[in-house]
Amino acid sequence: MSAAETQVSSLPMPPERYISNYTDENIRRNRAPRPPPPPSQHEVYSMFGIQYNNDEMIRSLESQNIKRLIPIHFDRRKELKKLNHSLLVNFLDLIDFLILNPDSPRRTEKIDDISLLFVNMHHLLNEFRPHQARETLRVMMEMQKRQRVETATRFQKHLERVRDIVNSAFAALPTLYDEDEHGGAKIKMEVDPLESNAAAKNDPSYQHDRMMCKLVDSID
Structure with missing residues:
Protein backbone atom coordinates (compact mmCIF):
# COMPACT_ATOMS: atom_id res chain seq x y z
CA MET A 1 0.00 0.00 0.00
CA SER A 2 1.46 3.36 -1.00
CA ALA A 3 1.83 6.26 1.40
CA ALA A 4 -0.76 8.27 -0.52
CA GLU A 5 -3.46 5.68 0.08
CA THR A 6 -5.57 6.17 3.18
CA GLN A 7 -7.85 3.73 4.89
CA VAL A 8 -11.48 4.78 4.91
CA SER A 9 -14.06 3.12 7.10
CA SER A 10 -16.99 1.57 5.27
CA LEU A 11 -19.28 2.16 8.28
CA PRO A 12 -20.02 5.23 10.42
CA MET A 13 -18.35 5.67 13.76
CA PRO A 14 -20.00 4.23 16.89
CA PRO A 15 -22.71 6.44 18.44
CA GLU A 16 -20.48 7.20 21.42
CA ARG A 17 -18.18 9.25 19.20
CA TYR A 18 -21.08 11.46 18.12
CA ILE A 19 -22.82 11.68 21.50
CA SER A 20 -19.66 12.88 23.23
CA ASN A 21 -19.55 15.91 20.91
CA TYR A 22 -23.15 16.94 21.61
CA THR A 23 -23.24 17.08 25.40
CA ASP A 24 -25.40 19.67 27.17
CA GLU A 25 -22.32 21.70 28.06
CA ASN A 26 -21.02 21.74 24.47
CA ILE A 27 -24.42 22.80 23.18
CA ARG A 28 -24.75 25.49 25.86
CA ARG A 29 -21.29 26.87 25.02
CA ASN A 30 -21.94 26.53 21.29
CA ARG A 31 -19.05 24.10 20.88
CA ALA A 32 -21.05 21.30 19.27
CA PRO A 33 -19.99 20.61 15.67
CA ARG A 34 -22.27 22.05 13.04
CA PRO A 35 -23.68 19.77 10.35
CA PRO A 36 -21.86 20.04 7.04
CA PRO A 37 -23.56 22.21 4.42
CA PRO A 38 -25.50 20.37 1.72
CA PRO A 39 -23.48 19.92 -1.46
CA SER A 40 -24.24 22.36 -4.23
CA GLN A 41 -25.43 21.29 -7.64
CA HIS A 42 -22.87 19.36 -9.70
CA GLU A 43 -20.55 19.22 -6.67
CA VAL A 44 -18.60 16.01 -6.11
CA ASN A 53 -21.99 13.80 -7.50
CA ASN A 54 -25.07 15.87 -6.95
CA ASP A 55 -26.42 15.60 -10.46
CA GLU A 56 -30.06 14.86 -11.00
CA MET A 57 -30.85 11.18 -10.81
CA ILE A 58 -33.16 11.42 -13.81
CA ARG A 59 -32.01 13.87 -16.43
CA SER A 60 -34.57 15.80 -18.39
CA LEU A 61 -35.23 14.99 -22.02
CA GLU A 62 -34.15 18.44 -23.09
CA SER A 63 -30.72 18.00 -21.46
CA GLN A 64 -30.27 14.83 -23.55
CA ASN A 65 -31.31 16.58 -26.79
CA ILE A 66 -34.43 14.40 -27.06
CA LYS A 67 -37.74 15.78 -28.24
CA ARG A 68 -40.32 15.95 -25.50
CA LEU A 69 -43.75 14.63 -26.43
CA ILE A 70 -45.40 15.11 -23.04
CA PRO A 71 -46.16 18.48 -21.40
CA ILE A 72 -44.39 19.81 -18.33
CA HIS A 73 -47.42 19.53 -16.07
CA PHE A 74 -49.53 16.49 -16.81
CA ASP A 75 -51.36 13.48 -15.46
CA ARG A 76 -48.92 10.60 -15.75
CA ARG A 77 -51.58 7.94 -16.02
CA LYS A 78 -53.34 9.75 -18.83
CA GLU A 79 -50.11 10.51 -20.69
CA LEU A 80 -48.96 6.90 -20.43
CA LYS A 81 -52.21 5.75 -22.00
CA LYS A 82 -51.84 8.31 -24.80
CA LEU A 83 -48.26 7.23 -25.48
CA ASN A 84 -49.32 3.59 -25.53
CA HIS A 85 -52.10 4.30 -28.02
CA SER A 86 -49.78 6.34 -30.21
CA LEU A 87 -47.28 3.52 -30.10
CA LEU A 88 -49.86 1.00 -31.29
CA VAL A 89 -51.05 3.29 -34.09
CA ASN A 90 -47.52 3.94 -35.31
CA PHE A 91 -46.74 0.24 -35.19
CA LEU A 92 -49.76 -0.52 -37.38
CA ASP A 93 -48.69 2.23 -39.80
CA LEU A 94 -45.23 0.71 -39.94
CA ILE A 95 -46.72 -2.68 -40.85
CA ASP A 96 -48.73 -1.05 -43.66
CA PHE A 97 -45.58 0.56 -45.06
CA LEU A 98 -43.72 -2.73 -44.87
CA ILE A 99 -46.51 -4.49 -46.75
CA LEU A 100 -47.26 -1.85 -49.41
CA ASN A 101 -43.91 -0.16 -49.95
CA PRO A 102 -40.99 -1.53 -47.93
CA ASP A 103 -38.51 0.86 -49.56
CA SER A 104 -40.51 3.97 -48.74
CA PRO A 105 -38.66 6.65 -46.73
CA ARG A 106 -41.73 6.84 -44.48
CA ARG A 107 -40.70 3.50 -43.06
CA THR A 108 -37.58 5.05 -41.49
CA GLU A 109 -39.62 7.97 -40.19
CA LYS A 110 -42.07 5.59 -38.52
CA ILE A 111 -39.23 3.68 -36.91
CA ASP A 112 -37.83 6.94 -35.55
CA ASP A 113 -41.28 7.94 -34.28
CA ILE A 114 -41.70 4.61 -32.51
CA SER A 115 -38.23 4.96 -30.99
CA LEU A 116 -39.09 8.47 -29.77
CA LEU A 117 -42.35 7.21 -28.26
CA PHE A 118 -40.49 4.45 -26.42
CA VAL A 119 -37.93 6.91 -25.06
CA ASN A 120 -40.64 9.25 -23.75
CA MET A 121 -42.54 6.34 -22.25
CA HIS A 122 -39.46 5.01 -20.49
CA HIS A 123 -38.60 8.49 -19.26
CA LEU A 124 -42.09 8.87 -17.85
CA LEU A 125 -41.80 5.51 -16.09
CA ASN A 126 -38.33 6.34 -14.74
CA GLU A 127 -39.72 9.44 -13.07
CA PHE A 128 -41.53 7.08 -10.72
CA ARG A 129 -38.25 5.51 -9.57
CA PRO A 130 -37.55 7.99 -6.72
CA HIS A 131 -41.11 7.57 -5.49
CA GLN A 132 -40.75 3.79 -5.71
CA ALA A 133 -37.48 3.94 -3.78
CA ARG A 134 -39.05 6.07 -1.03
CA GLU A 135 -42.02 3.73 -0.75
CA THR A 136 -39.74 0.69 -0.63
CA LEU A 137 -37.67 2.33 2.11
CA ARG A 138 -40.80 3.32 4.03
CA VAL A 139 -42.18 -0.23 3.91
CA MET A 140 -38.82 -1.67 4.96
CA MET A 141 -38.53 0.74 7.91
CA GLU A 142 -42.11 0.05 9.01
CA MET A 143 -41.38 -3.69 8.92
CA GLN A 144 -38.21 -3.19 10.98
CA LYS A 145 -40.13 -1.03 13.46
CA ARG A 146 -42.83 -3.67 13.80
CA GLN A 147 -40.22 -6.38 14.40
CA ARG A 148 -38.47 -4.28 17.05
CA VAL A 149 -41.75 -3.48 18.80
CA GLU A 150 -42.69 -7.17 18.84
CA THR A 151 -39.25 -8.07 20.20
CA ALA A 152 -39.54 -5.43 22.92
CA THR A 153 -43.02 -6.69 23.83
CA ARG A 154 -41.81 -10.29 24.10
CA PHE A 155 -38.84 -9.14 26.18
CA GLN A 156 -41.16 -7.22 28.53
CA LYS A 157 -43.37 -10.29 28.96
CA HIS A 158 -40.33 -12.46 29.77
CA LEU A 159 -39.08 -9.80 32.19
CA GLU A 160 -42.40 -9.74 34.04
CA ARG A 161 -42.42 -13.54 34.17
CA VAL A 162 -38.89 -13.59 35.62
CA ARG A 163 -39.91 -11.01 38.21
CA ASP A 164 -42.90 -13.15 39.23
CA ILE A 165 -40.66 -16.21 39.55
CA VAL A 166 -38.14 -14.28 41.69
CA ASN A 167 -40.90 -12.85 43.90
CA SER A 168 -42.40 -16.33 44.33
CA ALA A 169 -39.00 -17.70 45.26
CA PHE A 170 -38.49 -14.97 47.88
CA ALA A 171 -41.98 -15.58 49.26
CA ALA A 172 -41.21 -19.32 49.60
CA LEU A 173 -38.07 -18.70 51.69
CA PRO A 174 -38.38 -19.41 55.49
CA THR A 175 -38.84 -16.40 57.72
CA LEU A 176 -35.59 -15.36 59.35
CA TYR A 177 -36.90 -12.34 61.23
CA ASP A 178 -39.50 -11.84 63.94
CA GLU A 179 -40.92 -8.52 65.00
CA ASP A 180 -40.38 -7.48 68.60
CA GLU A 181 -42.86 -5.64 70.75
CA HIS A 182 -41.68 -2.26 69.43
CA GLY A 183 -42.31 -3.22 65.85
CA GLY A 184 -38.65 -3.69 65.08
CA ALA A 185 -37.12 -6.80 63.62
CA LYS A 186 -34.74 -9.01 65.44
CA ILE A 187 -33.02 -12.12 64.26
CA LYS A 188 -33.99 -15.41 65.80
CA MET A 189 -30.92 -17.32 66.89
CA GLU A 190 -30.90 -20.89 68.13
CA VAL A 191 -27.80 -22.09 70.01
CA ASP A 192 -26.99 -25.73 70.50
CA PRO A 193 -26.67 -26.48 74.28
CA LEU A 194 -23.63 -28.66 73.73
CA GLU A 195 -21.94 -25.91 71.80
CA SER A 196 -22.82 -23.37 74.50
CA ASN A 197 -21.35 -25.60 77.24
CA ALA A 198 -18.18 -26.10 75.28
CA ALA A 199 -17.84 -22.39 74.73
CA ALA A 200 -18.42 -21.69 78.45
CA LYS A 201 -15.74 -24.14 79.53
CA ASN A 202 -13.23 -22.32 77.37
CA ASP A 203 -14.05 -19.06 79.18
CA PRO A 204 -11.42 -18.23 81.91
CA SER A 205 -14.09 -16.99 84.36
CA TYR A 206 -16.10 -20.16 84.00
CA GLN A 207 -14.26 -21.99 86.84
CA HIS A 208 -14.63 -19.02 89.23
CA ASP A 209 -18.33 -18.79 88.54
CA ARG A 210 -18.71 -22.50 89.09
CA MET A 211 -16.95 -22.30 92.46
CA MET A 212 -19.17 -19.42 93.57
CA CYS A 213 -22.29 -21.34 92.56
CA LYS A 214 -21.15 -24.39 94.58
CA LEU A 215 -20.43 -22.16 97.59
CA VAL A 216 -23.90 -20.64 97.44
CA ASP A 217 -25.46 -24.06 97.15
CA SER A 218 -23.57 -25.30 100.23
CA ILE A 219 -24.80 -22.32 102.29
CA ASP A 220 -28.39 -23.16 101.46
Whole structure:
Protein backbone atom coordinates (compact mmCIF):
# COMPACT_ATOMS: atom_id res chain seq x y z
CA MET A 1 0.00 0.00 0.00
CA SER A 2 1.46 3.36 -1.00
CA ALA A 3 1.83 6.26 1.40
CA ALA A 4 -0.76 8.27 -0.52
CA GLU A 5 -3.46 5.68 0.08
CA THR A 6 -5.57 6.17 3.18
CA GLN A 7 -7.85 3.73 4.89
CA VAL A 8 -11.48 4.78 4.91
CA SER A 9 -14.06 3.12 7.10
CA SER A 10 -16.99 1.57 5.27
CA LEU A 11 -19.28 2.16 8.28
CA PRO A 12 -20.02 5.23 10.42
CA MET A 13 -18.35 5.67 13.76
CA PRO A 14 -20.00 4.23 16.89
CA PRO A 15 -22.71 6.44 18.44
CA GLU A 16 -20.48 7.20 21.42
CA ARG A 17 -18.18 9.25 19.20
CA TYR A 18 -21.08 11.46 18.12
CA ILE A 19 -22.82 11.68 21.50
CA SER A 20 -19.66 12.88 23.23
CA ASN A 21 -19.55 15.91 20.91
CA TYR A 22 -23.15 16.94 21.61
CA THR A 23 -23.24 17.08 25.40
CA ASP A 24 -25.40 19.67 27.17
CA GLU A 25 -22.32 21.70 28.06
CA ASN A 26 -21.02 21.74 24.47
CA ILE A 27 -24.42 22.80 23.18
CA ARG A 28 -24.75 25.49 25.86
CA ARG A 29 -21.29 26.87 25.02
CA ASN A 30 -21.94 26.53 21.29
CA ARG A 31 -19.05 24.10 20.88
CA ALA A 32 -21.05 21.30 19.27
CA PRO A 33 -19.99 20.61 15.67
CA ARG A 34 -22.27 22.05 13.04
CA PRO A 35 -23.68 19.77 10.35
CA PRO A 36 -21.86 20.04 7.04
CA PRO A 37 -23.56 22.21 4.42
CA PRO A 38 -25.50 20.37 1.72
CA PRO A 39 -23.48 19.92 -1.46
CA SER A 40 -24.24 22.36 -4.23
CA GLN A 41 -25.43 21.29 -7.64
CA HIS A 42 -22.87 19.36 -9.70
CA GLU A 43 -20.55 19.22 -6.67
CA VAL A 44 -18.60 16.01 -6.11
CA TYR A 45 -18.37 14.76 -2.52
CA SER A 46 -16.90 11.69 -0.84
CA MET A 47 -18.77 9.37 1.53
CA PHE A 48 -17.07 6.29 3.02
CA GLY A 49 -14.38 6.51 0.37
CA ILE A 50 -16.81 6.57 -2.60
CA GLN A 51 -17.17 9.61 -4.84
CA TYR A 52 -20.69 10.92 -5.44
CA ASN A 53 -21.99 13.80 -7.50
CA ASN A 54 -25.07 15.87 -6.95
CA ASP A 55 -26.42 15.60 -10.46
CA GLU A 56 -30.06 14.86 -11.00
CA MET A 57 -30.85 11.18 -10.81
CA ILE A 58 -33.16 11.42 -13.81
CA ARG A 59 -32.01 13.87 -16.43
CA SER A 60 -34.57 15.80 -18.39
CA LEU A 61 -35.23 14.99 -22.02
CA GLU A 62 -34.15 18.44 -23.09
CA SER A 63 -30.72 18.00 -21.46
CA GLN A 64 -30.27 14.83 -23.55
CA ASN A 65 -31.31 16.58 -26.79
CA ILE A 66 -34.43 14.40 -27.06
CA LYS A 67 -37.74 15.78 -28.24
CA ARG A 68 -40.32 15.95 -25.50
CA LEU A 69 -43.75 14.63 -26.43
CA ILE A 70 -45.40 15.11 -23.04
CA PRO A 71 -46.16 18.48 -21.40
CA ILE A 72 -44.39 19.81 -18.33
CA HIS A 73 -47.42 19.53 -16.07
CA PHE A 74 -49.53 16.49 -16.81
CA ASP A 75 -51.36 13.48 -15.46
CA ARG A 76 -48.92 10.60 -15.75
CA ARG A 77 -51.58 7.94 -16.02
CA LYS A 78 -53.34 9.75 -18.83
CA GLU A 79 -50.11 10.51 -20.69
CA LEU A 80 -48.96 6.90 -20.43
CA LYS A 81 -52.21 5.75 -22.00
CA LYS A 82 -51.84 8.31 -24.80
CA LEU A 83 -48.26 7.23 -25.48
CA ASN A 84 -49.32 3.59 -25.53
CA HIS A 85 -52.10 4.30 -28.02
CA SER A 86 -49.78 6.34 -30.21
CA LEU A 87 -47.28 3.52 -30.10
CA LEU A 88 -49.86 1.00 -31.29
CA VAL A 89 -51.05 3.29 -34.09
CA ASN A 90 -47.52 3.94 -35.31
CA PHE A 91 -46.74 0.24 -35.19
CA LEU A 92 -49.76 -0.52 -37.38
CA ASP A 93 -48.69 2.23 -39.80
CA LEU A 94 -45.23 0.71 -39.94
CA ILE A 95 -46.72 -2.68 -40.85
CA ASP A 96 -48.73 -1.05 -43.66
CA PHE A 97 -45.58 0.56 -45.06
CA LEU A 98 -43.72 -2.73 -44.87
CA ILE A 99 -46.51 -4.49 -46.75
CA LEU A 100 -47.26 -1.85 -49.41
CA ASN A 101 -43.91 -0.16 -49.95
CA PRO A 102 -40.99 -1.53 -47.93
CA ASP A 103 -38.51 0.86 -49.56
CA SER A 104 -40.51 3.97 -48.74
CA PRO A 105 -38.66 6.65 -46.73
CA ARG A 106 -41.73 6.84 -44.48
CA ARG A 107 -40.70 3.50 -43.06
CA THR A 108 -37.58 5.05 -41.49
CA GLU A 109 -39.62 7.97 -40.19
CA LYS A 110 -42.07 5.59 -38.52
CA ILE A 111 -39.23 3.68 -36.91
CA ASP A 112 -37.83 6.94 -35.55
CA ASP A 113 -41.28 7.94 -34.28
CA ILE A 114 -41.70 4.61 -32.51
CA SER A 115 -38.23 4.96 -30.99
CA LEU A 116 -39.09 8.47 -29.77
CA LEU A 117 -42.35 7.21 -28.26
CA PHE A 118 -40.49 4.45 -26.42
CA VAL A 119 -37.93 6.91 -25.06
CA ASN A 120 -40.64 9.25 -23.75
CA MET A 121 -42.54 6.34 -22.25
CA HIS A 122 -39.46 5.01 -20.49
CA HIS A 123 -38.60 8.49 -19.26
CA LEU A 124 -42.09 8.87 -17.85
CA LEU A 125 -41.80 5.51 -16.09
CA ASN A 126 -38.33 6.34 -14.74
CA GLU A 127 -39.72 9.44 -13.07
CA PHE A 128 -41.53 7.08 -10.72
CA ARG A 129 -38.25 5.51 -9.57
CA PRO A 130 -37.55 7.99 -6.72
CA HIS A 131 -41.11 7.57 -5.49
CA GLN A 132 -40.75 3.79 -5.71
CA ALA A 133 -37.48 3.94 -3.78
CA ARG A 134 -39.05 6.07 -1.03
CA GLU A 135 -42.02 3.73 -0.75
CA THR A 136 -39.74 0.69 -0.63
CA LEU A 137 -37.67 2.33 2.11
CA ARG A 138 -40.80 3.32 4.03
CA VAL A 139 -42.18 -0.23 3.91
CA MET A 140 -38.82 -1.67 4.96
CA MET A 141 -38.53 0.74 7.91
CA GLU A 142 -42.11 0.05 9.01
CA MET A 143 -41.38 -3.69 8.92
CA GLN A 144 -38.21 -3.19 10.98
CA LYS A 145 -40.13 -1.03 13.46
CA ARG A 146 -42.83 -3.67 13.80
CA GLN A 147 -40.22 -6.38 14.40
CA ARG A 148 -38.47 -4.28 17.05
CA VAL A 149 -41.75 -3.48 18.80
CA GLU A 150 -42.69 -7.17 18.84
CA THR A 151 -39.25 -8.07 20.20
CA ALA A 152 -39.54 -5.43 22.92
CA THR A 153 -43.02 -6.69 23.83
CA ARG A 154 -41.81 -10.29 24.10
CA PHE A 155 -38.84 -9.14 26.18
CA GLN A 156 -41.16 -7.22 28.53
CA LYS A 157 -43.37 -10.29 28.96
CA HIS A 158 -40.33 -12.46 29.77
CA LEU A 159 -39.08 -9.80 32.19
CA GLU A 160 -42.40 -9.74 34.04
CA ARG A 161 -42.42 -13.54 34.17
CA VAL A 162 -38.89 -13.59 35.62
CA ARG A 163 -39.91 -11.01 38.21
CA ASP A 164 -42.90 -13.15 39.23
CA ILE A 165 -40.66 -16.21 39.55
CA VAL A 166 -38.14 -14.28 41.69
CA ASN A 167 -40.90 -12.85 43.90
CA SER A 168 -42.40 -16.33 44.33
CA ALA A 169 -39.00 -17.70 45.26
CA PHE A 170 -38.49 -14.97 47.88
CA ALA A 171 -41.98 -15.58 49.26
CA ALA A 172 -41.21 -19.32 49.60
CA LEU A 173 -38.07 -18.70 51.69
CA PRO A 174 -38.38 -19.41 55.49
CA THR A 175 -38.84 -16.40 57.72
CA LEU A 176 -35.59 -15.36 59.35
CA TYR A 177 -36.90 -12.34 61.23
CA ASP A 178 -39.50 -11.84 63.94
CA GLU A 179 -40.92 -8.52 65.00
CA ASP A 180 -40.38 -7.48 68.60
CA GLU A 181 -42.86 -5.64 70.75
CA HIS A 182 -41.68 -2.26 69.43
CA GLY A 183 -42.31 -3.22 65.85
CA GLY A 184 -38.65 -3.69 65.08
CA ALA A 185 -37.12 -6.80 63.62
CA LYS A 186 -34.74 -9.01 65.44
CA ILE A 187 -33.02 -12.12 64.26
CA LYS A 188 -33.99 -15.41 65.80
CA MET A 189 -30.92 -17.32 66.89
CA GLU A 190 -30.90 -20.89 68.13
CA VAL A 191 -27.80 -22.09 70.01
CA ASP A 192 -26.99 -25.73 70.50
CA PRO A 193 -26.67 -26.48 74.28
CA LEU A 194 -23.63 -28.66 73.73
CA GLU A 195 -21.94 -25.91 71.80
CA SER A 196 -22.82 -23.37 74.50
CA ASN A 197 -21.35 -25.60 77.24
CA ALA A 198 -18.18 -26.10 75.28
CA ALA A 199 -17.84 -22.39 74.73
CA ALA A 200 -18.42 -21.69 78.45
CA LYS A 201 -15.74 -24.14 79.53
CA ASN A 202 -13.23 -22.32 77.37
CA ASP A 203 -14.05 -19.06 79.18
CA PRO A 204 -11.42 -18.23 81.91
CA SER A 205 -14.09 -16.99 84.36
CA TYR A 206 -16.10 -20.16 84.00
CA GLN A 207 -14.26 -21.99 86.84
CA HIS A 208 -14.63 -19.02 89.23
CA ASP A 209 -18.33 -18.79 88.54
CA ARG A 210 -18.71 -22.50 89.09
CA MET A 211 -16.95 -22.30 92.46
CA MET A 212 -19.17 -19.42 93.57
CA CYS A 213 -22.29 -21.34 92.56
CA LYS A 214 -21.15 -24.39 94.58
CA LEU A 215 -20.43 -22.16 97.59
CA VAL A 216 -23.90 -20.64 97.44
CA ASP A 217 -25.46 -24.06 97.15
CA SER A 218 -23.57 -25.30 100.23
CA ILE A 219 -24.80 -22.32 102.29
CA ASP A 220 -28.39 -23.16 101.46
